[in-house]
Amino acid sequence: MKQQPGVCTFCGTGCGHFMQVTGTAVERVFPSQNHPVSKGRLCVRGWNIHELLNTAQTINRPLIKKNGQFADASYEEAIALLVDTLKALPPAAVGFLASPRSTNEEQFLLMKLARAVFKTNNVSLSSDAGHRGCLNILSRGTGMAGMTGSLEEICKAEFLLVAGSDITKQNPIVGSEIHLAAQAGAKIVTIDSRRTQIAKLSNSFLQITPGALKLAVAGIAKCVVQDGLIDSDFVRSSTKGFEEFSASLTQLSEQEITAKTGISIEEFKQVAKALSQAKTAMAFFSSGISGLDEDTISYIFNLFAMTGKIGKEGCGVNPITGINNLQGGYDMGCAPDLLSGFQSLSDQAAVKKFNAAWGVELNITPGRSVSELLAESPGQLKALVVIDHDEGLIRDAAALQKVDFIAYISTYKNKFMDYAHMVLPVARYIAEDGTFTNTDRRVQLSPKKLEPQHNVLPGWKLFSRIAEKAGAKWSYAGPAEVMDEIARLTPTYAKLSHKKLAATFGGVQWPCDEKNPDGTRRLDIKAAGSSISFAKVSGAFAGPAAGKDFPYLLMIGKAQDFWHQNNLMRKTFIPMREYNATLLDYPEGYVEIGPDTAKALQVRNQWQVKVVSPYGEMLLAVKISDDVKSHAAYVPYFARDIIAKALTGHPEILKQGEDATIPIRIEKV
């Protein structure tokens, strides 16, 4: 009964833990005291991860649907069906949906399987908009397609900006680091439309009108310029493109900023002053299935560039991934136009390298993401392979039903199985070695702790068997060899190996290459001798506005009781109880409104109201709270099905996810 070190696999923080394993069961889990990121802390999910790992709701054998019912099948039979089906189709009609929960090795092999074996570039993660947008901005701006700062340096930042993220609920240990930095004297500024926990813990909270985040950040930037708070030396010596950005801000008027954000210009001035006077500063925002849009991230990036807060110790623009290996998924090239390490399919040298290593001729025309393929009408997607997925995809139920063949590959049962024609199990992550890359580019090895149950194959072996059945010669002896191949083909992972990761407690942050064999804690502009390019911005701030017919602005967000569709939480006891507590009180969802609004509408807690928008209407219960301002309303993400129904026919609104702001009126029922 020894304690075995590992990595928590819920959110993108990448906390360290220990597990005590007996037979096939995890007896207990305990935080890792000396871990560089989590330093002995875990959140409610992490403390109860053994409940998920011990669940009996796992997929235990391959299943093939016959006459509408799943029947047990052998791996041979199921793999043959999958390979025959995919091979019979033109590559453009096949799509692969990777999972941000899979290990790097599994992601890489899935990417290779799609491109090299089934000759399609239709491989994607489901967060096309969110994290990819962050990586585009950061890659263009700094050359580093990942967080420019480091979680280990939060304690060194004097100023911390939390932009529109309920961070203490989504990534609690990152939230904790921010809070502890504040306790030690740093200044936290939160900009959000809803009073979150981090807002309560902030020195300054700008409670903006829903939908006005981009304008608020631009407003701070404008104050920085106006009040002469630019770090001119840094801008001159280390950046490009400032004039263009600066010019775009002149079009903004103070009246417009105040009118649309609901915040006085004085407050923005104070934030601008505090930011530029601090020696070090970091920005945090969520990135994931529905993160901020590229334009908003561009403004945040530019604000930090002009105040000289990128590429130095204690500084950084830090997207925080919601799911454990989302960063790793992009690092491994699970995107229609990318190879591993953010190498583009249009990069001839990179393609040549992959061709030589894999003995293939890669198709260099970028593919399409699965969400794009599903949105197409008429759809050309005929077969879809989905890895370990949340149930969110079911919102595309109508499109899914039109796909001839869906294979679902996962560890745990979920409702998505109903849409699949065949199901292949993979082992729990603790049953095989694998690496995960957290939100601050930290690659960590999670060592194998037990044997797979029910003789289920681990991911790398399953993908190898599929490739071999399709005629490819893959001969990996294990995940360590996959990592060796990743290192050979991926400049940012060049010097990584399982051996090195096993010997390095707390993992290694990429880029890990010839120049930085021990990894790179953060972007270092001076050492790299590089410069920062300001991001292009739209200068457009038109947003939904409340009017006479629709006087309230509705925002959609992740409530505490909801975490990524709850598919995993539902298989636990304690987190399920916690995450479902609000659901039990409000089984049909709720709309949160301020006491003023409730008074005006003459409604009380738990009364039903009709929320009417230009796009549709929905019935919800009232929840009165001080956390939303008058003229704002909030619906938690868990009521997504209800929201989706109300917005049928308006996918452009639904696609904005958490950023969606919808003018509504509320009617008493």
Next chain:
Amino acid sequence: MYLIKKNDILQIAKALSTEYQVYGPVIEPGSGQTFFEKVDDVSEINLSAPIPAAPPKHIVFPQADRILSYRYAGGNAPVEMKPDFKETPKALFGLRSCDLTGLQCLDRFFLGQEFVDEVYRSLRKKMFIVTNTCVAPFKYCFCVCTDSGPAAEEGYDLNLTDIGDNFLIEAGSAKGKALCEKLQLAKAADKDLAEKNRLVDKSITLFESFSTESKAWVSRVMNRITTGFAKEEVWEYVGDQCFECGACSFVCPSCSCFNVVDTATGDCSCDRLRTWDSCSYEGYSRMAGGHNPRKPVEDRRNKRFFCKLSYSQSKKYLRPGCVGCGRCDWVCPGDIGMPNVVKYIRRETTSRDQL
């Protein structure tokens, strides 16, 4: 009182291992973290290891424990039911004084009240306890404030103190004495006890200032909490910082709350699990029908400190519920470990700049 050469100390553990499963402090090599766990070989035990990251609570009160399994195939089929009690003799070797105190709190909760908890009793039975005096405190320790260290005073079979070349061994029970006699240990002299007392006194002077400063305040805060004189604003300030992770309860040597769930294992069978629970969770105090007497987080936090420090709760444990181990402080994502909450109540301030 007996003496044993420092290098021979594990002979006692070795002797115990013939009759007992031996648990002791072990340093995990990759991370340097100390765990108090079952050892295959007594040589793994390191008596100079820092205070274990987790208390030994899991030995008598596992994080998730199957206490019963049953099978019911439906209809007229009989229900097969099998309680799952695990009664194995265990020796806890090198327990810190705070953790022994925690175990005593658990004993009084599970065994010392109207109802005796059979599951706990089966795990707690046939136990041999060897404590290890802390001749130097660790960074988060404040047992001097809670009357639970640095040396154990009762409840052990043997107590060890590192007095230089030797360990002084005090027998606290007939069982302990018999083992020393069996091993033919040398008798200690009065000067050895004097040396132990000197080392304990010295240890007390080595505690961090937050601990020595809080000494009188812990009892005064107990008074304030009991009499309801802790300000509402302080609880709000504490509640705002609660991340509702449950860690403080999980690492607390004396926290005893649990949840019971039945979980289907397939084939008409079910396991009944007893799992750790925490008053920081909203679902913990939620009643059927949705009423929750402690819904706001500050009310739930207030409950934890009431439980640890109020007089009425202390009657349950015959002492304060806090044993001063400091673990809740280092696992807390907020800044509301026990010493800090004592500080907040003592200062009666809630504004950020005053703290």
